[in-house]
Amino acid sequence: MMSRLLLFLCLSVALSAFVLRANESAVIRVNLLGYRPSSLKTAVWGSLTEKKTARFQIVNAETDQVVWQREVGQAFGAYGPFQQTYRLNFSAFRQPGRFYLRTDEGTRSPTFRIDENVYDGAADFCLRYMRQQRSGYNPFLKDSCHTHDGYTMYGPMPDSTHIDASGGWHDASDYLQYVTTSANATYHLLAALRDFPEAFSDQHQTNGLAGANGQPDVLDEARWGLxxxxxxxxTDDWLFNQLGDDRDHAGLRIPKEDNFYGKGFERPVYFATGEPQGLFKYKNRATGVASTAGKVSSALALGYQLMRKLPADYADRSYIDRLRQRAQSAYKLGEQKPGNAQTAPGRAPYFYEEDNYVDDMELAAVEQLNLSGATSKQAGQWRNTALKFARQEPVTPWIENDTARHYQWYPFVNIGHAELAKRFPASQRKTVTDFYKRGIETVWQRAKQNAFYRGVPFIWCSNNLTTSFATQCLWYRQLTNDQQYAAFEQANFDWLFGCNPWGTSFVYGLPANADTPADPHSAFTHLKQYPIDGGLVDGPVRGSIYKNLIGITLHEPDEFAAFQSDLAVYHDDFGDYSTNEPTMDGTASLVYLLAAKQSEKRPKPTASTQSLAAGNQQANVDSKSTYFKGAKIRGDTSVRQLALVFTGDEFGDGGTTIARVLRKHNVRASFFLTGRFLRNRANASLVQQLRRDGHYIGPHSDQHLLYCDWTKRDSLLVTHEQFSKDLRANYAALGRFGIQRSKAKLFLPPYEWYNDSISVWTERAGLQLINYTPGTLSHADYTTPEESNYRDSETILQSIQTYKQRTGTGLNGFILLMHIGTDPARTDKLYNHLDDLLTELQTSSYQLVKVNQL
Structure with a gap:
C-alpha cells in the first residue's frame, strides 16, 4: 500500500511539473544546490519566444520582499531551445538566506540558498551511491552478490581457470566491472581524502554498514576499490581488465548471482593482453596495457601513501607492502606494453574505446616518485619521465575535438598534470600548468558565446566531462592563483546542479526538495523504487547522437519536451540509457569536486576574476568589507583604522582649515569633488594643495545630480546616457589637475544616494561605488538651523564618540563622511572641530588612512 501511495505521489508531482513547464515561455535557471556568500553567483534567464527582459530582483523567499535588483546586462541570443538568453550576475549580493530571482516581466526562479555551509555533506551524500554499487557484499541490500567470480579469458593460464575476482563496484546501472573506471574512481576518492579530509564524516564501517569505525567513510569506500x-x-605479470561483458544486459535484475555466462554463477574475467578482444561478433582495438596499468599503479601507490599512516588494525603491514609492490609492478607492465587496453564487447558494438595512455603513465610516474625512498637524483629522474609523458599529450584530446567515441580519451581530466606541477617549485610550474590553461582556453572559446558558458561537447557522459573539466579549472586556479577562469569554472559546476536548459540537478536526490532525476536508468529504482542517492547521471547528448542510438524508448511523457533541441537532449526517463544512467566513476569524480567546494578557502575576487563576465561585471568586492546595493560602505572591522572622507560641490569654505589640520596630524584623507567644484576658480589652489599633500581625490559627479527618488529609491531620475555623460565630464574636470581616471576608480555618488541601477552602471564604467558607513551623524554637518533634520556639531561629535565606545568593533573600518564646505546659513561648522576629533581618534589608537587603503 505504501509503495503504491509513493508511486502515486511521484506521478502526481511529475505530472504537475509537466503541466507547469508546458506553460512556461521563459525560465530562470539557478544552481539548486546554492551559493556561498562570497562566491561568484550567476543564473541564466532563457525565453522560448522572442521576448526580452531588462531587470531582475533577488527576493527573500521567507518574506517575499525585494532585497536587491540589477539590470540583466548583455543579451547572449539564442541557445538550444531558447530564442533569447541573459546571464544574471548577483555575485555582489552576499546576504545569507533563502531567495528566488524574479525578472521584470514576471519570470521566477526556483528557491535557492546562500550560505557559507551550502555544500557541506554533499560529498558524503554521493558516497551513498558508491556503497550501493558494491559487488561481493552489498551494504545497501544487506546481501551478497557475484561471489563466485570468475573464470579467466585470454590469459596465460587455460581459459575458464577460476580466480577470486569478487568485490569492487558495478560500473553503472548494469553489473559489469571495469578496472579502468574502478582504478580512476579509487584514485579520486583517495585524493579527496588526501586533499580535503575535513569534508568527510565517519558513519559507516568498512563493509559499508551503518556504524563508525574510526576512519572517514571515503577511506572505507576507497579501500573497497583497492x-x-x-x-x-x-602477481607481478598478471593484470586483468574486465569482469563480465554485455551479456549482462539481457534483462533487469537486482544484483544477485548471474548464471547466464556459461559456467555456473561465475562471470568471465578478461586478461589485459594488449591485443584486440571480443568473444562474439564485435572486437575492440586494444594496442597495449599501459592505459589500465598506469591507472592501477597510481591508485595503489596513493593508497599506499595514505594507508601506511593508519593504525595497524585498519591496514596491516603485509597489506600496505602489497599496495606498494603492486603499484611498482603495474607501472612496469605499462612500460613493457605501451598502448591502450580497451574493454571487450560482446554481442553489441558498445565498449570503452580508450585511445590514450600517456596521461595514465604520467600520473603513475609521479606516484612512483611519491613512494618513499627516492633519492634526490631518482626524484629528478621520475619528474623528467613524467614530464616526457606530459609533453606527449599536453591537452586531453576531447578538449580539442567536438566529438569522441565512448570513453575514447579517459580519464576526462589529466590528473598527472596537477600532481606533476606540485612536484615543482611554484616558479617552475608554468610549463605544466600552461597545458591546463591551453585546454581551458580552448573550451572557453567555444563557451563564451552562450549564456550558460557551455563549451563541453554533448557526447555520452557529458556530465562526467563537465565534472572533470570543472576540476581542471579548479586545479589550474589553485596551482597558479590565476583567477581569470573562475567564472567559467563556476558555470560548469552550476550546470551540474540546475543552471542548464532543463533546470534540473543531474545528481539523484541532491539537493533535497529540488528537481533531480526521479526515473533514472537503474534497476534499483525501476524494479524496487529504491533511491540511488548521490548518483551522477550521464547527462545531455546531441540530438543527432540520441536519434541514432539502439533500443531507446521513453516510458513516460517527456516533462522536458519544451527544452529539447537538436543541440542537446536530456530525459529523466528510465528508457533513456544515454542521458539518465548514473555511473560509478562519474560519481567518484564528483565526490572529489564537491569535497573541494566544501573545503575551499574563499580568496578575494580580483579584477581578473571578472574578465569572463562578458559585459555582466560583478562588483570588485572583498570578503572583509561590507557592501550595500553594490557600494562598499565599510572596510575590515578587525583592523583599528578608518577613512575620513570629504565631499565638495557648491561650497568649499572649510577646505583651507581641513587641509591645515590634516597636515598638522600627518593624516591623509579622501576628497570626492564634483565638476562644478573643480571648475570653480576659487577652489583651484585648494585642489592643487590637496593633491600635493597626497590625499585621495575622486569623482562625485559633475553637476551633483539626484539619481533616484528620495522616497521611491528604485525610481531612477536619470538615464544611463545622462549618468555616463555627467561622469565623463567629472573626470574631465579632474584631469585638469593631473588626476587620471586610472588612479581614481572609487566613485562616491552625489547626495550619497543611489540604487542598484547606479551600482550596475558604475561597475560597467570600471569603477567601484563607495558610500559612508551608517551609524553616526557626521554626514549631517551640511544641515542648517531652519531645516527639520538640523544637527549641531556637538550632537554630531557625540554620535561619533558614542559609536566609538560601542563594544566590539567601534569605528573599525569606518568611512566617516563630512563636507568640505556648507551653506553660510550654518554658522556652526563641523570642520572647526576637526583638530579635536583627530586628536581623540589618534589618542584612541585609530590609524587614519585614505579610503582606497581601507
Whole structure:
C-alpha cells in the first residue's frame, strides 16, 4: 500500500511539473544546490519566444520582499531551445538566506540558498551511491552478490581457470566491472581524502554498514576499490581488465548471482593482453596495457601513501607492502606494453574505446616518485619521465575535438598534470600548468558565446566531462592563483546542479526538495523504487547522437519536451540509457569536486576574476568589507583604522582649515569633488594643495545630480546616457589637475544616494561605488538651523564618540563622511572641530588612512 501511495505521489508531482513547464515561455535557471556568500553567483534567464527582459530582483523567499535588483546586462541570443538568453550576475549580493530571482516581466526562479555551509555533506551524500554499487557484499541490500567470480579469458593460464575476482563496484546501472573506471574512481576518492579530509564524516564501517569505525567513510569506500584492484593484479605479470561483458544486459535484475555466462554463477574475467578482444561478433582495438596499468599503479601507490599512516588494525603491514609492490609492478607492465587496453564487447558494438595512455603513465610516474625512498637524483629522474609523458599529450584530446567515441580519451581530466606541477617549485610550474590553461582556453572559446558558458561537447557522459573539466579549472586556479577562469569554472559546476536548459540537478536526490532525476536508468529504482542517492547521471547528448542510438524508448511523457533541441537532449526517463544512467566513476569524480567546494578557502575576487563576465561585471568586492546595493560602505572591522572622507560641490569654505589640520596630524584623507567644484576658480589652489599633500581625490559627479527618488529609491531620475555623460565630464574636470581616471576608480555618488541601477552602471564604467558607513551623524554637518533634520556639531561629535565606545568593533573600518564646505546659513561648522576629533581618534589608537587603503 505504501509503495503504491509513493508511486502515486511521484506521478502526481511529475505530472504537475509537466503541466507547469508546458506553460512556461521563459525560465530562470539557478544552481539548486546554492551559493556561498562570497562566491561568484550567476543564473541564466532563457525565453522560448522572442521576448526580452531588462531587470531582475533577488527576493527573500521567507518574506517575499525585494532585497536587491540589477539590470540583466548583455543579451547572449539564442541557445538550444531558447530564442533569447541573459546571464544574471548577483555575485555582489552576499546576504545569507533563502531567495528566488524574479525578472521584470514576471519570470521566477526556483528557491535557492546562500550560505557559507551550502555544500557541506554533499560529498558524503554521493558516497551513498558508491556503497550501493558494491559487488561481493552489498551494504545497501544487506546481501551478497557475484561471489563466485570468475573464470579467466585470454590469459596465460587455460581459459575458464577460476580466480577470486569478487568485490569492487558495478560500473553503472548494469553489473559489469571495469578496472579502468574502478582504478580512476579509487584514485579520486583517495585524493579527496588526501586533499580535503575535513569534508568527510565517519558513519559507516568498512563493509559499508551503518556504524563508525574510526576512519572517514571515503577511506572505507576507497579501500573497497583497492582490495579489488589487488585481486585484478594478483602477481607481478598478471593484470586483468574486465569482469563480465554485455551479456549482462539481457534483462533487469537486482544484483544477485548471474548464471547466464556459461559456467555456473561465475562471470568471465578478461586478461589485459594488449591485443584486440571480443568473444562474439564485435572486437575492440586494444594496442597495449599501459592505459589500465598506469591507472592501477597510481591508485595503489596513493593508497599506499595514505594507508601506511593508519593504525595497524585498519591496514596491516603485509597489506600496505602489497599496495606498494603492486603499484611498482603495474607501472612496469605499462612500460613493457605501451598502448591502450580497451574493454571487450560482446554481442553489441558498445565498449570503452580508450585511445590514450600517456596521461595514465604520467600520473603513475609521479606516484612512483611519491613512494618513499627516492633519492634526490631518482626524484629528478621520475619528474623528467613524467614530464616526457606530459609533453606527449599536453591537452586531453576531447578538449580539442567536438566529438569522441565512448570513453575514447579517459580519464576526462589529466590528473598527472596537477600532481606533476606540485612536484615543482611554484616558479617552475608554468610549463605544466600552461597545458591546463591551453585546454581551458580552448573550451572557453567555444563557451563564451552562450549564456550558460557551455563549451563541453554533448557526447555520452557529458556530465562526467563537465565534472572533470570543472576540476581542471579548479586545479589550474589553485596551482597558479590565476583567477581569470573562475567564472567559467563556476558555470560548469552550476550546470551540474540546475543552471542548464532543463533546470534540473543531474545528481539523484541532491539537493533535497529540488528537481533531480526521479526515473533514472537503474534497476534499483525501476524494479524496487529504491533511491540511488548521490548518483551522477550521464547527462545531455546531441540530438543527432540520441536519434541514432539502439533500443531507446521513453516510458513516460517527456516533462522536458519544451527544452529539447537538436543541440542537446536530456530525459529523466528510465528508457533513456544515454542521458539518465548514473555511473560509478562519474560519481567518484564528483565526490572529489564537491569535497573541494566544501573545503575551499574563499580568496578575494580580483579584477581578473571578472574578465569572463562578458559585459555582466560583478562588483570588485572583498570578503572583509561590507557592501550595500553594490557600494562598499565599510572596510575590515578587525583592523583599528578608518577613512575620513570629504565631499565638495557648491561650497568649499572649510577646505583651507581641513587641509591645515590634516597636515598638522600627518593624516591623509579622501576628497570626492564634483565638476562644478573643480571648475570653480576659487577652489583651484585648494585642489592643487590637496593633491600635493597626497590625499585621495575622486569623482562625485559633475553637476551633483539626484539619481533616484528620495522616497521611491528604485525610481531612477536619470538615464544611463545622462549618468555616463555627467561622469565623463567629472573626470574631465579632474584631469585638469593631473588626476587620471586610472588612479581614481572609487566613485562616491552625489547626495550619497543611489540604487542598484547606479551600482550596475558604475561597475560597467570600471569603477567601484563607495558610500559612508551608517551609524553616526557626521554626514549631517551640511544641515542648517531652519531645516527639520538640523544637527549641531556637538550632537554630531557625540554620535561619533558614542559609536566609538560601542563594544566590539567601534569605528573599525569606518568611512566617516563630512563636507568640505556648507551653506553660510550654518554658522556652526563641523570642520572647526576637526583638530579635536583627530586628536581623540589618534589618542584612541585609530590609524587614519585614505579610503582606497581601507
Amino acid at each position: 582490495d579489488w584492484l589487488l585481486k585484478m593484479h594478483p
